[in-house]
Amino acid sequence: MGLGSTAKKIQGLSDRAEAMYKQVQQLQQRITNLEGEVDDTHDTVERIDHQLSEQRQLLLAIAEEQGIDGEQILAEAAIDEAELDEEPAADETDGDGDATTEPAETTQGE
Secondary structure: OOHHHHHHHHHHHHHHHHHHHHHHHHHHHHHHHHHHHHHHHHHHHHHHHHHHHHHHHHHHHHHHHOOOOHHHHHHHHHHHHHHHHHOOOHHHEOOOOOEOOOOOOOOOOO
C-alpha cells in the first residue's frame, strides 16, 4: 500500500470526523434550544395553572353569593365525566349497550 492511498484514507477519516463533529455541535445546540423551550413551556403551564386556580376560586365565590353550591356542581361534573370515560364507544356496543363480540355480517355483490 502506497503513501498516496494511506493519505487518502486518512483524509477521508478526517473529513468524516469533521462532519460528525459538526453534527454533534448542531445536536448540542438543538438540545440547548429544546431545554429553553421546555423551561418556557413549564413556566407557561405553571402560570396558566395558577390563573385557573384563581378563576375557580372566583367562580366558587360568585356561586356562593348566588346561593349555588359550586362544589356540588363540580362533584357532579366529575362523576359525569368519569361515567363517560367508562362507557364503551358507540360502535363497540350492540343495541342493549353490551359490547359486541361478533363481526358485522356483510353481503357481497348484489
